[in-house]
Amino acid sequence: MDTLTRLTRRVEREQKARKEAEALLEKKSFELYQSNQELKSLAAELADKEERNRLLLESSSDGIYAIDREGLCSICNPAAAHMLGYESPEQVIGKNAHMLFHHSHQDGSKYPEEECVLQTGLEKEIKLNVLFWRVDGSPIDTECRAAPIKQNGEVVGSVVSFTDISERLETEMQLRQAQKLESIGQLAAGIAHEINTPTQFVNDNIHFLQEAFEDYHKLMSLYDQFLQASEETVQEDKKKEVNLLVEEIDLEYLQEEIPQAISQSIDGLKRIAKIVRAMKEFSHPGEHEKVLIDINNAIETTIDVSRNEWKYHAELETNFDSDLPQVPCLPGEFNQVILNLIVNASHAIADVVTNSGNMGKILISTQQDGDWVEITVSDTGGGVPEEIQGRIFDPFFTTKEVGKGTGQGLAITYSVVVDKHGGTIVLDSQQGVGTVFTVRLPIKVEQLEVQDNE
Amino acid sequence: MNKRILFVDDEKNVLNGLKRSLRSQQKDWDMSFVLGGQSALEMSYNMDFDAVVTDLRMPGIDGLHVVKELKKHHPEIICIILSGHSDEEMIMQSTGVAHQFLAKPCTTRDLINMLTRIFSLKDFLGNKKLQSLVAGMKTIPSMPETYNKILRQLASPNNSLKEIGDTIKQDPAMTAKILQIVNSAFLGLGRHISDTGEAVSLLGLGIVKSLVLSIGIFSQFDEKKVMDKAFSLEKVWQHSLKVADLARRIAVAENAEKEVVDNSFLAGMLHDIGIIILEEHFSEEYGRVRELAQTKGIPMYQAEYEMFGATHAAVGAYLLGLWALDDPLPSTNTRRFVGAAWMVFRH
Ligand SMILES: Nc1ncnc2c1ncn2[C@@H]1O[C@H](COP(=O)(O)OP(=O)(O)OP(=O)(O)O)[C@@H](O)[C@H]1O
Ligand SMILES: [Mg+2]
Numbered sequence: 001m002d003t004l005t006r007l008t009r010r011v012e013r014e015q016k017a018r019k020e021a022e023a024l025l026e027k028k029s030f031e032l033y034q035s036n037q038e039l040k041s042l043a044a045e046l047a048d049k050e051e052r053n054r055l056l057l058e059s060s061s062d063g064i065y066a067i068d069r070e071g072l073c074s075i076c077n078p079a080a081a082h083m084l085g086y087e088s089p090e091q092v093i094g095k096n097a098h099m100l101f102h103h104s105h106q107d108g109s110k111y112p113e114e115e116c117v118l119q120t121g122l123e124k125e126i127k128l129n130v131l132f133w134r135v136d137g138s139p140i141d142t143e144c145r146a147a148p149i150k151q152n153g154e155v156v157g158s159v160v161s162f163t164d165i166s167e168r169l170e171t172e173m174q175l176r177q178a179q180k181l182e183s184i185g186q187l188a189a190g191i192a193h194e195i196n197t198p199t200q201f202v203n204d205n206i207h208f209l210q211e212a213f214e215d216y217h218k219l220m221s222l223y224d225q226f227l228q229a230s231e232e233t234v235q236e237d238k239k240k241e242v243n244l245l246v247e248e249i250d251l252e253y254l255q256e257e258i259p260q261a262i263s264q265s266i267d268g269l270k271r272i273a274k275i276v277r278a279m280k281e282f283s284h285p286g287e288h289e290k291v292l293i294d295i296n297n298a299i300e301t302t303i304d305v306s307r308n309e310w311k312y313h314a315e316l317e318t319n320f321d322s323d324l325p326q327v328p329c330l331p332g333e334f335n336q337v338i339l340n341l342i343v344n345a346s347h348a349i350a351d352v353v354t355n356s357g358n359m360g361k362i363l364i365s366t367q368q369d370g371d372w373v374e375i376t377v378s379d380t381g382g383g384v385p386e387e388i389q390g391r392i393f394d395p396f397f398t399t400k401e402v403g404k405g406t407g408q409g410l411a412i413t414y415s416v417v418v419d420k421h422g423g424t425i426v427l428d429s430q431q432g433v434g435t436v437f438t439v440r441l442p443i444k445v446e447q448l449e450v451q452d453n454e
Numbered sequence: 455m456n457k458r459i460l461f462v463d464d465e466k467n468v469l470n471g472l473k474r475s476l477r478s479q480q481k482d483w484d485m486s487f488v489l490g491g492q493s494a495l496e497m498s499y500n501m502d503f504d505a506v507v508t509d510l511r512m513p514g515i516d517g518l519h520v521v522k523e524l525k526k527h528h529p530e531i532i533c534i535i536l537s538g539h540s541d542e543e544m545i546m547q548s549t550g551v552a553h554q555f556l557a558k559p560c561t562t563r564d565l566i567n568m569l570t571r572i573f574s575l576k577d578f579l580g581n582k583k584l585q586s587l588v589a590g591m592k593t594i595p596s597m598p599e600t601y602n603k604i605l606r607q608l609a610s611p612n613n614s615l616k617e618i619g620d621t622i623k624q625d626p627a628m629t630a631k632i633l634q635i636v637n638s639a640f641l642g643l644g645r646h647i648s649d650t651g652e653a654v655s656l657l658g659l660g661i662v663k664s665l666v667l668s669i670g671i672f673s674q675f676d677e678k679k680v681m682d683k684a685f686s687l688e689k690v691w692q693h694s695l696k697v698a699d700l701a702r703r704i705a706v707a708e709n710a711e712k713e714v715v716d717n718s719f720l721a722g723m724l725h726d727i728g729i730i731i732l733e734e735h736f737s738e739e740y741g742r743v744r745e746l747a748q749t750k751g752i753p754m755y756q757a758e759y760e761m762f763g764a765t766h767a768a769v770g771a772y773l774l775g776l777w778a779l780d781d782p783l784p785s786t787n788t789r790r791f792v793g794a795a796w797m798v799f800r801h
Pocket of ligand 2: 340343344405409410
């Protein structure tokens, strides 16, 4: 091989090696570039995530804060600061959250930190209504969720989010008030009818009596003339006249009808008086204390004011224990309970008898059972379906159309019986057969103020 | 022949009271008093009645059911609801079913006067076919433009009672209907309402809205149904409006009291309502009435009489009587003002 050839081969080899090296370099630097890119986008993504979290925290309308194991505030979003009356989250961060937000109970008494569920290390997520205090010392009602923060399985603090529900509570109260007014309004229409009907026939009877009296008057003056007439022939004539008039005014009819017209009018007036009295007794305005009441009597009153609600499709029977002791009650609220149960029974019956012309039955009975008085209201309606039995006492739970029910009747009933009277209310219902509600009230209540029997 | 009237109530005392207080009517009326809807229906299968006066809410078969059933067999029957429920619900339910609803307590005199007036207008009309037609009428057709206008106004969120009252006031058909409802419902007030603005505000926007939108107390004129090509609803209504307006102005100029002024306007508005009823239901015959009047050279009312045995005035009067619009020409003054206005615009 001559030198030239060797040299040329060498150059070729070297050139090839160089090319290979260059290609490798290019490949490596490309890879480097790529991994660099990836790193960059990862960083951006992270920043983005953090930004999003920050935005989320900052734009949330719920108040959110976190506390560490010492109860010191580590995170606080602007909504939380704002709701609690602080200018910025910085005023809160690093301070003891309990001492700032939950230092006292509603009544102003001290709320020790050890008792605060939000403060003592949470194990799992909880949801509850909590009273928060603003920096200016005013309270807000909140609905609150708290969850533990865990690191490597160990609880290192908790995060709390809360919503201001004072407005919602206010609306709920207004709604409750509205429902009460609505039920009174509804009753009023029925009561008007209960008054209008007897008024109609009392009016008619009096109109009749007026005309009848005029007829009697005619007859009496004729009799008078008859008695005055001395001559026999004149007397004969007058007698004929009298007989004619007796016929004309149908004296027999009058004599039969007048006493009835009077007694039916008296009944009508009694009915009007009774419903007016019941109306007054039912509402018990201004009575906010428990007093001893005659349960049977109170139920009777409620039956009277609600008659128009049920009388077109149900008969109502009572079975009262006449030896029932008096029971300490809030009279207005107790009547509301009975009214709700009667109206529900009546609705349930109306649904099953619609247009059939049949009548259902409502039975109300009372009895004593040891230290308890038991009131049952039963109906022959369609019953409460099993699936909803657990929910009927929930506020706003209703199966009725708008305008017929708001779903507050039983919720109010429950709170009156259980919370305000320390009693119980139990549902027993069989579909297709009917429903029984049993209310039990304690006869003795310790805090009861003894009534003066003046 | 005596008029036969069926009284229905679910309370014996009410029936007893009515029977006693209506004792003096026995010479003119044959009255039956029955307890409950079921017995009312049973009785109606064996007997004819000119009128029924029934309670509304009764257990089992209620008053509306009774009325509907009776109307099926006796389309000319006069139907009155007498109920202790003087609330909105009653108005809503009975409008379109009964001719009038009286609120309990209602005096014997009101009841007698009302029925007597209706009976006499019915007898005056005579023709049985027309009696049934008028008794069965639920609405009088309005001009489509006015009808659409009122729908628009009611649907608008910022409507006002005043606007709505004004629209109704421009339309004789709506005027008649709204006054029927208000006078029927508020008979207990002891006064008669002849001003549509007052009527609308007494009822309130809510009721007016559901009456118009869901019960359909107004309707629009369907031109396709009319065979009489010479007829124009618009012309008749415009004529009515002109007479009404002039009559009112004459009344004002004569220093008449408000009631007379209102009544003059109303009477002018409604004086041709009978023509609309005849045109809507006997269009072909009414076309021939026109021909008859022309060929024979006789006045329209005479031609009407030859064709129907009654004039459009009698038809209108019976409808207004049934609809609780008191005699629109109660005082001689009103009569004078409307008469004068009418002479000016005579067709
Ligand atoms: N006697 C009953 N028979 C059958 N279902 C009943 C009965 N009582 C209550 N319910 C059921 O329970 C639901 C709740 O009753 P609740 O009285 O709380 O509300 P409501 O009657 O619907 O409305 P409101 O009482 O506020 O007018 C009713 O909608 C109905 O479905
Ligand atoms: Mg209820």
